[in-house]
Amino acid sequence: MLFDPRPKEKKEELFDREKELFELMHSVVNYPITVLLGIRRTGKSSIIKVSLNESDVTGIYIDVRRAMRGGRISDEKLKTQLLGNLRRIKIKELGIKLEPTSIDLTDIFDVLNSYGKKRKRIVVLAFDEAQYFRFYGARGGKDFLLAVAYSYDNHEWLRFLFSGSEVGLLHDFLGFEDSKAPLFGRIYNEITLEPFPRDLSVEFLKEGFREVKIDVPQEHLEEAVNNLDGIPGWLVEYGYHYIHTRDHRKALERTFQSAQSLIRSELAELEKRSERYLEILKAISLGINRWSKIKEYVETKEGHITNARFSSLLKNLGRMSWIKAELHNGKKTYKIVDPVVEKVIRGLL
Numbered sequence: 001m002l003f004d005p006r007p008k009e010k011k012e013e014l015f016d017r018e019k020e021l022f023e024l025m026h027s028v029v030n031y032p033i034t035v036l037l038g039i040r041r042t043g044k045s046s047i048i049k050v051s052l053n054e055s056d057v058t059g060i061y062i063d064v065r066r067a068m069r070g071g072r073i074s075d076e077k078l079k080t081q082l083l084g085n086l087r088r089i090k091i092k093e094l095g096i097k098l099e100p101t102s103i104d105l106t107d108i109f110d111v112l113n114s115y116g117k118k119r120k121r122i123v124v125l126a127f128d129e130a131q132y133f134r135f136y137g138a139r140g141g142k143d144f145l146l147a148v149a150y151s152y153d154n155h156e157w158l159r160f161l162f163s164g165s166e167v168g169l170l171h172d173f174l175g176f177e178d179s180k181a182p183l184f185g186r187i188y189n190e191i192t193l194e195p196f197p198r199d200l201s202v203e204f205l206k207e208g209f210r211e212v213k214i215d216v217p218q219e220h221l222e223e224a225v226n227n228l229d230g231i232p233g234w235l236v237e238y239g240y241h242y243i244h245t246r247d248h249r250k251a252l253e254r255t256f257q258s259a260q261s262l263i264r265s266e267l268a269e270l271e272k273r274s275e276r277y278l279e280i281l282k283a284i285s286l287g288i289n290r291w292s293k294i295k296e297y298v299e300t301k302e303g304h305i306t307n308a309r310f311s312s313l314l315k316n317l318g319r320m321s322w323i324k325a326e327l328h329n330g331k332k333t334y335k336i337v338d339p340v341v342e343k344v345i346r347g348l349l
Contacts, residue, residue, distance in 0.1 A: 003211075008049065009049045011054050015208075029122055033162070033186060034189050035190045036190075037164065037190065038193030038194070039231070040165040040338065041231050042165075045063075045128055056121070057123065058123045059123075062127050063128045106147050110155075112157075113158045116156075124161055128164075129163065129164055130170060130173070134169070134173045145175070148182070148183065166321050167321050176188060196230035196232065201230040202225055214242070216248075237254075237258060238255045256340070263344045279302055281341075282348065323336055323337060
């Protein structure tokens with residue numbers, strides 16, 4: 001069902017992602033490393049799970065956030081997740097005993113490659129929200145990347161899929177263009193999952209309601225898309241609430257209520273890094289979109305800030321996919337990527 005809020009796992013549960021699914025299924029077999037990018041709630045987890053299920057591979061899916069403990073990636077929790085998947089695919093056939101306290105990541109990669117070689121079947125390790133690996137170990141995730149680089153050089157049957165919603169941070173972490181990074185110069189393929197365009201967003205809602213045999217007025221669909229844009233996660237939530245309330249206003253209201261809770265939690269984490277991040281977002285949500293005007297707004301709230309520091313904060317928000325820069329009449333302007341996020345931030349003013 002399109003309006004099931006859980007990540008999809010079957011091809012028939014996806015809507016109009018045939019091109020991206022084909023690209024991803026081809027990539028995880030033919031490239032040692034695949035990078036799947038897309039802003040929050042565009043359906044990356046769904047397309048990953050479907051691609052692993054539809055491809056002729058052994059797929060292991062890991063949500064990196066589940067390995068977080070106290071703001072860091074726990075080595076034990078990460079390896080426990082990995083080993084749990086190894087037991088699921090009956091890795092014990094190789095006669096190897098694995099325990100989180102007695103192995104390291106390269107041991108696990110060795111075992112997975114041996115398993116793939118024995119079965120003559122590619123093994124894909126898919127790490128969702130992989131930018132969080134920068135909180136792994138004492139060296140900002142470098143030990144993890146060294147293990148991946150080792151596997152890249154030595155394992156014929158093992159592939160890696162990295163996904164992330166903080167696009168710039170994931171790029172920076174993987175470091176394919178950084179001459180000092182472990183993965184520098186390695187071959188990889190990159191796929192981006194975009195929000196639906198407007199017409200497709202309306203059709204998505206229509207198809208979802210057709211599945212459950214509910215007739216929804218066109219003006220309700222149009223208003224929902226006006227408010228939620230083409231981000232599948234929010235459209236799914238609206239459809240889910242509409243099914244259960246049969247009320248357009250209540251469905252929109254409940255979608256924004258749950259969005260508020262989630263987004264405010266994310267904003268609270270962002271504010272811990274710098275209170276100025278939130279002030280920048282507030283300015284942009286008010287339509288203050290030029291570099292100098294945003295800086296003026298922030299300084300009225302937080303006091304003087306150097307040009308270099310302000311530029312760094314703007315760049316960081318872009319790397320974390322909160323905002324993006326655009327050219328408007330030849331001048332650079334900034335906008336918040338997700339319109340639901342923009343509305344939540346306006347509500348904080």
